[in-house]
Amino acid sequence: MGVILFELALTLYFAATIVSVTxxxxxxxxxxxxxxxxxxxxxTIHTASIIYRYVTAGHIPITNPxxxxxxxxxxxxxxxxxxxxxxxxxLLSSFIMPIVFxxxxxxxxxxREIKPLxxxxxxxxxxxxxxxxxxxxxxxxxxxxxxxxYLVQEHYVKSKRLGGLFERLPSLQTLDEMNYRxxxxxxxxxxLAIITGALWAxxxxxxxxxxxxxxxxxxxxxxxxxxxLHARLVAGxxxxxxxxLSMIGFLTIIIxxxxxxxxxxxxxxxx
Amino acid sequence: xxxxxxxxxxxxxxxxxxxxxxxNGPKLEEGLMRFRELPEIQEAIxxxxxxxxxxxxxxxxxxxxSESVKTFLAEFHNINRTSLDTALYIYDDISAVRHxxxxxxxxxxxxxxxxxxxxxxxxxxxxxxxxxxxxxxxxRLMKKAISVAKRVRTETRIAENAxxxxxxxxxLAKKIFTDLSTRVFMLLGAGEMAELAAKHLISxxxxxxxxxxxxxxxxxxxxEEFHGRPVRFEDFIQEMVRTDIIICSTGAPHxxxxxxxxxxxMKERKQRQVFIIDISVPRNxxxxxxxxxxxxxxxxxxxxxxxDSNMFERQKEAQKAENIIAEEIETFLKWLASLDSVPTxxxxxxxxxxVRKEELDKLFHKIQGIGExxxxxxxYMATAIMNKLIHPPTAALKEDSENKDIxxxxxxxxxxxxxxxxxx
Numbered sequence: 001m002g003v004i005l006f007e008l009a010l011t012l013y014f015a016a017t018i019v020s021v022t023x024x025x026x027x028x029x030x031x032x033x034x035x036x037x038x039x040x041x042x043x044t045i046h047t048a049s050i051i052y053r054y055v056t057a058g059h060i061p062i063t064n065p066x067x068x069x070x071x072x073x074x075x076x077x078x079x080x081x082x083x084x085x086x087x088x089x090x091l092l093s094s095f096i097m098p099i100v101f102x103x104x105x106x107x108x109x110x111x112r113e114i115k116p117l118x119x120x121x122x123x124x125x126x127x128x129x130x131x132x133x134x135x136x137x138x139x140x141x142x143x144x145x146x147x148x149x150y151l152v153q154e155h156y157v158k159s160k161r162l163g164g165l166f167e168r169l170p171s172l173q174t175l176d177e178m179n180y181r182x183x184x185x186x187x188x189x190x191x192l193a194i195i196t197g198a199l200w201a202x203x204x205x206x207x208x209x210x211x212x213x214x215x216x217x218x219x220x221x222x223x224x225x226x227x228x229l230h231a232r233l234v235a236g237x238x239x240x241x242x243x244x245l246s247m248i249g250f251l252t253i254i255i256x257x258x259x260x261x262x263x264x265x266x267x268x269x270x271x
Numbered sequence: 272x273x274x275x276x277x278x279x280x281x282x283x284x285x286x287x288x289x290x291x292x293x294x295n296g297p298k299l300e301e302g303l304m305r306f307r308e309l310p311e312i313q314e315a316i317x318x319x320x321x322x323x324x325x326x327x328x329x330x331x332x333x334x335x336x337s338e339s340v341k342t343f344l345a346e347f348h349n350i351n352r353t354s355l356d357t358a359l360y361i362y363d364d365i366s367a368v369r370h371x372x373x374x375x376x377x378x379x380x381x382x383x384x385x386x387x388x389x390x391x392x393x394x395x396x397x398x399x400x401x402x403x404x405x406x407x408x409x410x411r412l413m414k415k416a417i418s419v420a421k422r423v424r425t426e427t428r429i430a431e432n433a434x435x436x437x438x439x440x441x442x443l444a445k446k447i448f449t450d451l452s453t454r455v456f457m458l459l460g461a462g463e464m465a466e467l468a469a470k471h472l473i474s475x476x477x478x479x480x481x482x483x484x485x486x487x488x489x490x491x492x493x494x495e496e497f498h499g500r501p502v503r504f505e506d507f508i509q510e511m512v513r514t515d516i517i518i519c520s521t522g523a524p525h526x527x528x529x530x531x532x533x534x535x536x537m538k539e540r541k542q543r544q545v546f547i548i549d550i551s552v553p554r555n556x557x558x559x560x561x562x563x564x565x566x567x568x569x570x571x572x573x574x575x576x577x578x579d580s581n582m583f584e585r586q587k588e589a590q591k592a593e594n595i596i597a598e599e600i601e602t603f604l605k606w607l608a609s610l611d612s613v614p615t616x617x618x619x620x621x622x623x624x625x626v627r628k629e630e631l632d633k634l635f636h637k638i639q640g641i642g643e644x645x646x647x648x649x650x651y652m653a654t655a656i657m658n659k660l661i662h663p664p665t666a667a668l669k670e671d672s673e674n675k676d677i678x679x680x681x682x683x684x685x686x687x688x689x690x691x692x693x694x695x
Binding site: 153157158160162166169170171172173174176177235236237238239240241 | 445446449538541542561565567576
C-alpha cells in the first residue's frame with residue numbers, strides 16, 4: 001500500500017514535470033491546468049504515503065535517506081503551492097517540478113526498508129529538528145530555483161536579446177525579492193535546526209558539537225546564507241550576486257546531504 | 272512666389288544653438304508676427320520644437336529673403352549674425368516642398384517615424400492661421416504636408432517604429448521592476464523621442480517624475496508639462512541615487528555619466544536595479560555602464576534591435592515613404608504651376624472664345640438668311656465685347672503683382688476655369 005502510494009505520487013510528479021517543461025516552449029490554459037492538478041493530486045497522495053508510513057512504522061518517518069528525501073520533496077512542493085497561490089510566479093512550475101521529480105526519483109531508489117528505530121533517534125527532538133531542517137532547506141531549494149530564473153531573465157535583459165522566455169518570466173525585481181524572502185524564511189529555520197540538533201546531540205552523546213561532517217557542512221551552509229543576508233543589508237548585494245550565492249548555498253546543502261551520505265562517516269549516520 | 276524654408280535641426284546644430292534660436296512660449300507669436308512683417312516675406316509659419324527651428328515663407332526673391340531672415344533671427348534672438356551663416360540650411364522651390372513633406376512625415380526626425388512632429392507642425396500652422404500670417408500658398412503646402420504625413424503613416428510601417436521603441440522601453444521597465452508605480456523616473460534633457468518615451472512611461476504610472484536639463488528654465492517647463500519636479504543639471508547625478516528609470520537625451524557631444532560616477536551611484540543606492548535609456552545621438556552615457564551589476568543601459572539602437580532586428584525591412588519602409596513624398600511633390604508642383612498666370616491667361620481666353628463661338632452659333636442658327644457682311648459685323652462685335660471684358664483680368668494677370676497667386680486663384684474661381692484637380 002505504502003509502495004503504491006509512493007509510486008503513484010512519483011508518477012504524478014513525473015507527469016507534472018513533463019507537462020511543465022513543455023510549457024517552456026508552449027503554454028496554454030490546458031497545460032497549466034494539467035501541471036497544477038497533477039502536482040496537487042501527487043502532493044495529496046504523497047502526504048497520504050507519508051502518513052501511512054508514519055502509522056506503519058510507529059514513528060516520524062524521517063529516519064533514513066529514503067524517508068528524508070521524500071519528506072524534503074514534500075516540503076518543497078508545499079512551499080511551491082504557498083508561493084504560487086500567493087504570488088503567481090509564471091513558469092515557476094517549469095523550473096521547480098524537475099527538481100521535485102529528481103529528488104522524488106532518488107528517494108525511490110534508496111532503501112525503503114523500515115528498520116527498528118535506533119535508540120539515538122528515539123527522542124522528541126526527531127520531529128522538531130528534522131521538520132525545521134527540511135522546511136528550511138526546502139526554502140533554500142526554492143531560492144535556488146528562483147535564483148536560477150533570475151539569472152536566465154537577467155541574461156536576457158543584460159545581453160539585450162529578449163527572445164525565449166523573456167516575455168513570460170517575472171520581472172527581475174520580483175525574482176530578486178522572492179529570493180530574498182525565501183532566504184529570510186529559510187535562515188531562521190536552519191538556525192533552529194542547528195540549535196535543536198546541538199541540543200539533541202547533547203542529550204544523545206553528551207556534547208553540543210562534535211565536528212561531525214554533517215554538523216560542519218550545516219555550519220558552512222549557515223555561514224553562506226548569513227553572508228547573503230548580511231551582504232544584502234550592508235553592501236546591497238542583490239540581483240545577480242544574490243542569485244548566484246543562493247544557488248551556491250543550495251549546492252552546498254546538496255553536497256552535505258548526499259555527499260556525506262555516500263561517505264557514510266561520522267555520528268550523524270542515519271541520514 | 273516661391274516656397275522658402277530656412278532653419279536648423281538636430282543634425283546640423285547641437286542643442287545649445289537650437290536652444291538659442293528656439294521660439295518658446297510667447298516668443299513664438301511675437302516672432303511670427305515680426306517675421307511676417309519683413310518686406311521680403313508674404314506668408315509665414317514658424318515651427319519650433321526641441322529638435323528643430325524652421326521658418327516657412329512665401330517669397331519672391333529667395334536670396335533677398337534669406338538675408339533678411341538671417342538678420343531678423345540674429346536680432347530677435349540677440350545672437351551673432353555670422354554664426355548663423357554656417358548653422359542654417361535654406362531651401363526653396365522643390366527642395367523646400369520636399370523638406371516640409373519629409374519633416375511632416377517624420378523622416379527628418381531624430382527617431383524616424385516618431386509621431387509628435389506632425390502635431391507640432393499642425394500647432395505651428397494653427398497659430399499662423401489664427402494670426403493670419405499665411406495665404407494660399409503656405410495653406411496649401413501645410414494641408415498637403417499633413418495629408419502626405421498621414422499617407423506615409425498609413426501606407427508604411429515607419430510610424431510603428433517610434434511607437435514601438437517607446438513601447439519596448441516600457442515593456443523592458445516592467446521586466447526589470449515589479450511595480451512601476453513605486454519607481455522614480457527622471458527625464459534628462461529633452462527631445463521628441465525622449466519626451467514621447469517619457470510620456471509613454473508616465474502614462475503607465477510612476478511614483479515620481481524628475482526633469483533635468485542643461486537650461487533650468489527648460490527643465491521647469493518640461494517638469495510642469497509632466498507634473499514633475501525640475502532638477503538642476505549639476506544635481507542630476509546625486510538624484511540618480513533615488514531614481515530607478517532614466518531617459519536621457521541631452522544632445523551633449525560627450526558622455527555626461529561615466530562608469531566611475533555610476534559605480535559610486537550604485538554603491539549609494541545599495542545596488543538597487545536601475546534602467547537607463549540613452550536616446551541621445553551621440554550617446555551621452557558611457558556604454559560600459561551596462562557592465563555594472565544591476566545597471567541596464569539601452570540606447571536607441573538597442574531598443575530598435577529589440578523591436579525589429581531587420582534593418583532591410585526598415586530601409587524598405589523608409590524608401591516607400593520617400594516614394595510617396597516624391598509622388599506628392601509631383602501633384603503639388605502641378606497645382607503650383609496652375610497658379611502661374613500664363614496658363615490662366617490662356618485658359619481665360621479659351622473660355623471666352625468658347626462662349627463667343629457657342630453664342631454665335633446659336634444666333635446664326637436662329638436667324639437665317641443674313642448676309643456674309645452682317646455675319647462678319649456681328650462676329651466682330653462679339654469679339655470686341657469679349658476682348659474688352661477679358662482685358663482687365665488679363666492685364667492684371669500680366670502685371671507683376673505681389674499677390675499674384677491670390678489673383679490667379681480668384682480669377683479662376685470667378686470665371687469657372689478648371690484648374691488641376693487637387694482633391695484634399
